[in-house]
Amino acid sequence: MLDISFAYSRYKFLGNEFLTWLWFIIEQDRERLKQIEKDLVFLHIGNRIVLENKINDAVETITILGDDAGLEEGILSLGKGAVVTEINLLYKSGDNEWRFTIKGESMNISNLKIPETAIVESSEDIEGMVLEKAYLYEKVTKLIDTLFNEFIKLRVSGKWSEHIVPEIKKWIYSEEK
């Protein structure tokens, strides 16, 4: 395995490509999402998406905010060479709903809101609450891992440049029109 800090910089682009691919899958291939997560009710783009475009040495950042924000500007940015660096997602599985943000570079999860759990009233409730919370955190991290595993296997295969990238380009330019 490579040195960790070198690998972090060298492969920064992977996480951003993952989020860009994920946006494409959410918009264009919901069937695949259902295959990945059997109990999936939906996986939607939430209230925040950040894109970055490197032009020579300058970095242009585009942030789209708001629950009902149109994502057209994001698509336009993709067409100009940007990639997604941060995305807020809404995830529903069974009767439960999660909302969270993933950062491509670090894969850190922030603003994670899990389904409501009971309130801890005494120290005896703590054990049950930890297990319940752990299950709910596990559920969302498992989803991210499964999606990432699917992505990375495609990314290191010939399919990526032969099929996936042309499909993503087709999506970007058809949405632009």
Added chain:
Amino acid sequence: MGLFSKTVSMARYKVDGKFEGQILETVAGGLKKNMVPEIDGKPVEKAVGWTSFENPFEPGFKGSSFSIGTYLVFSMRIDRKVIPAKVIKKHIAVEVAKLLAVSGRNFFSKDEKKAIKERVINALTIRIPATPNVYDILWDYEDAKIWFFSSLKAANEEFETLFARSFNLTPIRLFPYTMAELTAGLTHAQRDALSNISSTKFAK
């Protein structure tokens, strides 16, 4: 923001290495040995150590109270005393004026001023209470994975150092490359391909 908060941030780790001896005993030993020390009333600016999840301000690990199912639950506490620069400046000015009056001198040398500054900071550090920051940790020892409930870079770095020192195990931060290498189940051929890839251009 912690494990029980309504909204959380987290960084994830994979633990590299194997326990020597009994898991619970080894962890209990590491936690107790590296428990956060009390620095209030002492001339110490910062302390980092483990504390209990349930009572973060009364560190202690009775029996295996930190073990729940296959999870180990505890917290890291960073206590820091921050003295505003203007407060330091004021106290130095007061001290210098007092010492000049007592000594009958008109000025102090550079080294003397430095010594006064150190003395003032030391005295203020003893008087000021530390501000604690608590970060929760959920460690699934069967799957060798950790959720650290903060994505702050400085807190994550303190955690990595303290964890390695306490348990003789290395927490490897999960980011795209380490996820691909450690958790995605890639074959040798896929790993070779990973070492050669470069960024994709999605624009025409």
